[in-house]
Amino acid sequence: MRLTQYFVPTLKDDPVDAVVASHRLMIRSGMIRPLTSGVYSYLPLGLKMFRKVEEIIRQEMNAIGGNEFYLPVLSPNELWAQTGRLEDYGDLMFRIKNRELVLAPTHEEVFTSIAKPNLISYKDLPKIWYQIQSKFRNEERPRAGVLRGRQFTMKDAYSFDSTWEGLDKSYDAMAIAYRNIFNRCGLNFVIVSAHSGAMGGSASEEFMVPSPVGEDNIVYSEDGKYSSNIEVAVSFKEGVKRLESDLPLEEFHTPNIKSIEELAGFLGIEDKSRLAKSRVFVNPGKEKNEIIMVLVCGDDEVNESKLQNHFGLNIRPAHSEELAEITGADAGSIGPIDARSKGIKVFADLLLKDANELISGANKNDYHIKNIDLIRDVPDVEYLDLRVVKEGEHTSDSSSVIRVTRAIEVGHIFKLGTKFSEALNATFLDAEGKENVIIMGSYGIGVERTVAAYIEQNNDEKGIIWSGEMKPFDLMLISLNQSEGTVKEQAEKMYSELLAKGVDVLFDDRQDVRPGVKFNDSDLIGIPLQAIVGEKNLAQGNIELKIRKTGERILVNKDDALNKIIELAGT
Ligand SMILES: Nc1ncnc2c1ncn2[C@@H]1O[C@H](COP(=O)(O)OP(=O)(O)O)[C@@H](O)[C@H]1O
Ligand SMILES: [Mg+2]
Known part of the structure; x- marks a missing residue:
């Protein structure tokens, strides 16, 4: 290709709004141009790179017996209503105004609707179906160029099996194909266990590219044996010790103390573990909302993904008016004493199991209570793992030290199980002629994000450094x-x-x-x-x-x- 015939509008200077390397360099090297927030035009050089990655993906999908499809982006509301996702997707889904249609953010429903009348006998299974196609998501904050866009290309694959062992096999084949894909794409990546989230399945893993510009935090052990998205990560840490004392509850005045840091400063103490952080969440129920108070050590954070795993996807923090109405106080002054009489159920993190001499809010602005004994004063408290794991802690078996780093999620594989096939009644007849629900998996890769992640890991002050299969030209x-x-x-x-x-x-x-x-x-x-x-x-x-x-x-x-x-x- 002659440069005089090829449209590669390189720029000498960085675009003002691009701070992340891949975003800057994709624009400067003439690969992409922004159209509107989270939406990019692919210029010839960018398109060529995206197509290369698509071809690598296609080859590896075909190698495990995948069949390529191309499904529509326009999708009828009715289909999404049947799985509940017309509602569950909320504002993330683009909705068409003048037709009962949505722009598909993913394709579980459509693929399942094809499976339903066509995969009807155990002899039709297993199947791996995939496509490489545009997805639309009304991301609240598109960022970093194509790393998080509102329109992007996804390879989405789905497996259909007659048995759970079959699902394991399909999933394992997919995991190997993903390893091959990301190796061929020259990425330095880690596989982590992940939150099954909106998909509601059982097992799930993410392919993560360590990078400071990533939006995820991943946890890994120094010995390399443990890796997990922080959303579901667990660790070993000594719990708060129960002291040999039985001091009475005591309310005390804490004027203008809003945070744990301020409280620790006010009390002149360093160890914040006994300053129980109390947060209130609302779990929308069919009839009425369930109000949940979560206690963690003062130096810990509540892990909201773990909360979702325990209580469901719709759990959300109470907003300030609700807080005042439910507890009688603002965020800085709430606590577990008398929570039950206010209709609040209390859950404490495992590190606080049977702890005493805790300090927390008094449910009265500018007051706290000391000497809280969870056994004595909050007898119906339940204990769950609710905290965010931190750098320097030990793995659950204490064998290694934990590190936390930022990473870009380039791929995600899920064992879906029967959520979609049940909702859409996609069944098959087994060898005995009995009707069963098809068992599914779902597997995604972001094409542009893979290219951007590569650039994040392979650039210098002069520009991009392509290598191996990741090169636009030889x-x-x-x-x-x-x-x-x-x-x-x-x-x-x-x-x-x-x-x-x-x-x-x-x-x-x-x-x-x-x-x-x-x-x-x-x-x-x-x-x-x-x-x-x-x-x-x-x-x-x-x-x-x-x-x-x-x-x-x-x-x-x-x-x-x-x-x-x-x-x-x-x-
Ligand atoms: N807004 C986006 N922009 C670019 N790529 C995306 C976007 N959302 C998802 N992807 C890519 O698609 C893959 C599969 O998406 P999925 O796991 O459903 O998304 P999420 O983890 O954001 O819910 C992700 O691993 C990522 O590579
Ligand atoms: Mg994901």
């Missing part, structure tokens, strides 16, 4: 002077010869563009190998090759250049 051929006869002649000759040899070349054949600009553009675009044809070297009969990643330069005789390029471009 070679960037640069003619330093297209107005000079011998240089032009040599560059043109190499270009046609390389094409004939099947090397995918991007040829910078621009006239009247300074060498410095060509070098910068070339490093920015980041094709792994550059071949530079310039007057000075050519006078000695040489071509310069440059490895983008290391900056290493190699002078080769012009007659050996072709072979050397083919050799180097293959790596």
Whole structure:
């Protein structure tokens, strides 16, 4: 491809609103352009990269027996109502105003609706079906370019099995395919156990690319044996010790003390574990709301994903008016004493099991209570694992130390079970002629996000560093002077010869563009190998090759250049 015929609008400077490397570099290298919040146009170079990743995904899906589909984006409300997701998706779903249609944010419903009349006997199972297609999600905060968009390409796959063992097999095959995909995409990634969340299934794992710009926090052990999304991570930590005392409850004045930090400062204590943090949540029920108070140690945070696992997806923090109405106090002054008489059920984190001499809010603004004994004063408290795991703690078996790091979720695999097949009544007849519900799995990869995650892990101050299968072209051929006869002649000759040899070349054949600009553009675009044809070297009969990643330069005789390029471009 000649650069003079290829639309690659590179930019010298960073766009003002792009702070994340992949966002900056995708725009600067002419891969994408923003249209509106969370929506991007793919320019030729960007499209070429996304297509490469799609092709890697397609090959690995086909290798495990996947069948490719292409389903519509427009999807009837009625279908989503049957699984409850027309409501559950809330504002995240784009809804069409003048038709009873939504823009599909995922495709469990549609694929299941195809399975239902077609996969009717155990002989029709198992199946792995997938597609690579646009998804639409009305993300509240689109961010970091294509990392979180409102329109993005997802490979979504679904498995249909007749037995739970069959589901395990499909899931395991998918997990291996995902490993192959992300290895081929050159990503440094970790697989973590994940929250099954909105999908309501049993097992679930995420493929995570460690990166400071990621939105997830992952937990892993130093010995590499444990890894988990922080949403479901567990650890070992000594609980708060029960003291040999029986001090009476005592209310005390804490003017303007709103936070645990302020309370610790006011009391002059360092260890915040006995300052029980009390938070109130509302769990919407069929008839009435259930009010739940959660207690964790003062130096801990409540893990809302764990709350969802225990109480359901719809549990939410009480807002300030509700708090005042339910407890009689604002957020900084609430506590478990007399919670029951206010209709609140109290759940405490396992680290607080049977603890005493705790301090918490008095359900009266600017007052706290000390000497709270959970056995004596909150007798119907229940204990659950409700806290967020922290860096430096130990794994559950105490064998290793826990680290926490940020990561980008590029893929997610779920054992769905029967949630969708039951709701849509997708059944099959087993060998005995008995009707059973199909057992499903669901498996997603974000295409643009995978490319962006790669760039996050592979860039320097000059631009992107592509390598392996992740390269838009094999070679960037640069003619330093297209107005000079011998240089032009040599560059043109190499270009046609390389094409004939099947090397995918991007040829910078621009006239009247300074060498410095060509070098910068070339490093920015980041094709792994550059071949530079310039007057000075050519006078000695040489071509310069440059490895983008290391900056290493190699002078080769012009007659050996072709072979050397083919050799180097293959790596
Ligand atoms: N808003 C988005 N922009 C880009 N990619 C996304 C977006 N949402 C999801 N993805 C990609 O699609 C994959 C499957 O999505 P899913 O697990 O359903 O999303 P989520 O974890 O956000 O609920 C994710 O692992 C991610 O790679
Ligand atoms: Mg996910």
